[in-house]
Amino acid sequence: MKKKKVPTEIWFIVGGLLLFLALFGATRLLNRYILHIVILIGIYSIATVSLNLTNGYTGLFSLGHAAFMAVGAYTSTLLTFPLTLRKAYELPLLPSLLGGPEAAWPFLPALIAGGLMASFCAILIGAPVLRLRGHYLSVASLGFMVIVVTLAKTLRGITRGSMGINAIPSYTNIYWTYLWLLVTIYVVWRVVNSRFGRAMIAIREDEVAAQVLGIYPMKYKLLSFVIGAFFAGVAGGLYAHFTKAIRPFEFSFFLTFQIVVMLIIGGMGTMSGPVVGAASLIALRYALKPVEEHFKLYGFIELVYAILLIVIMLWKPEGIMGKRLKR
Helix, strand or coil: CCCCCCCHHHHHHHHHHHHHHHHHHHHHHCCHHHHHHHHHHHHHHHHHHHHHHHHHHCCCCCCCHHHHHHHHHHHHHHHHCCHHHCCCCCCCCCCHHHCCCCCCCCHHHHHHHHHHHHHHHHHHHHHHHCCCCHHHHHHHHHHHHHHHHHHHHHCHHHHCHHHCECCCCCCCCHHHHHHHHHHHHHHHHHHHCCHHHHHHHHHHHCHHHHHHCCCCHHHHHHHHHHHHHHHHHHHHHHHHHHHCCECHHHHCHHHHHHHHHHHHHHCCCCCCHHHHHHHHHHHHHHHHHHHHHHHCCCCHHHHHHHHHHHHHHHHCCCCCCCCCCCC
16 A cells, blocks of 8 residues: 655644744744844745745746835835824825824734735736846846835835834744745745646746747746745835834845845755755854954955855856756
């Protein structure tokens, strides 16, 4: 008799329970600084896993992920922002729907709303932009990021412009972060192992051949773009409610560069690669930060990132968790 295979969902549940037991132990044993790093690893992992669906499995190369994080961050912030602070923070254009002393949105609906707003932006941008290929798509998505950052700087009545928004309610903790990471990984896994995922991978391997087989590329590209944007928006909301302050420059090209490097180093088109890449680079950043500050070598960490990226691309282009294809 053949042994029955244990459903993958069961492993997700068991793994989730073990993870939360480990997190519970971590909150009791680790200091606040280490916990800060662990939470950041979770937030960046969500962003990287969601980008993997677009760049790793569908074969696109989008550079607009930071823009979706910005949309999610500002949306969730404004939804939970107390109406009583309007005058103090000079937000006269903030609609009453977006918060009040009694009617401020709870954290979970605000996070979901931030993700949905990011998905809505992905539909608006993706419809024309995803018709492009290669570096044209990269430049166009990068242009969207510039537009979002510019709007965040100029709409002072809503975003306070370059000053940003402070005193954001501190809702993000280690449990919320890793719960959303598990949800993100599970959703991406389900999509990749469905007929939609097989179509996305077919488009990545050979778009022309996929079209010959009856696959409509635009449909699946847009689907991966929208799903990725949703979780990027959630990551942005978690980030805003963790740092308790957001400014437009935080969602500029450097954030996109970080996420893309995490994905490439971890391994595109793998489930574990994005998490490994995010954990490795965040840990490396905080390990090198004292060196940078002691010797006043500002920009040293970014230089290390760039060198590491070059080394990976030359000697292990498939990433840490990727497998080299045999030719």
